[in-house]
Amino acid sequence: MFLHARCTNALLVLACLVSSVCASYFVITEPQAKTEWVNGSPHLVQWTKGLLDDINGFDVEMTRLSKDGLTLVAMNVPASQGKLNILLQDVPAGDDYFLVFINSTHGVMHATSPRFAVLDASATPSSPPDLTAAPGIPTVTVSGSPNPTQLFATTFPAIASNAGRLGWGVGREGVLGWTAVVGGLVMGAVCAVW
Structure with a gap:
């Protein structure tokens, strides 16, 4: 019984280590806290x-903290590009906006x-922006108040993924996953026999 508990604990530790190695890292670096976006100007995300x-x-x-509703900015943004320009037009002023990066099909929030x-077009920001719109990157124009019944302002083309691919995995992440599975099977067999 004592040995079985030790094997179970070892498997739990292994599962935690594998999950921490495979954990995702997704951080929005711009806009930063206290950033001010002015209507009528493009801004870098x-x-x-x-x-x-x-x-x-x-x-x-x-979305905003003080008001209900969402503004659907862009759908299917390629994650590898790392940047997106957003041009605001007639978006209500407020100091409580934030961006949500989400898989809206499955409801999985990434960041x-x-x-x-957001300031009115006639307002002057308290400090000049650190980053301006990036050249060569798509610009999405967002206008009006939050309205979740509106479609996305921009929809990017479909992106190829490995979701439907059968096989042993691709690259290092596939090897890591299969190594964890085989290691778990071996440890389970050792615990069962011992």
């Missing part, structure tokens, strides 16, 4: 993410931005 997380694309939504402000 920037992110970094893990290489082995199998997130090929995501949807961008903008949320820090809280930032």
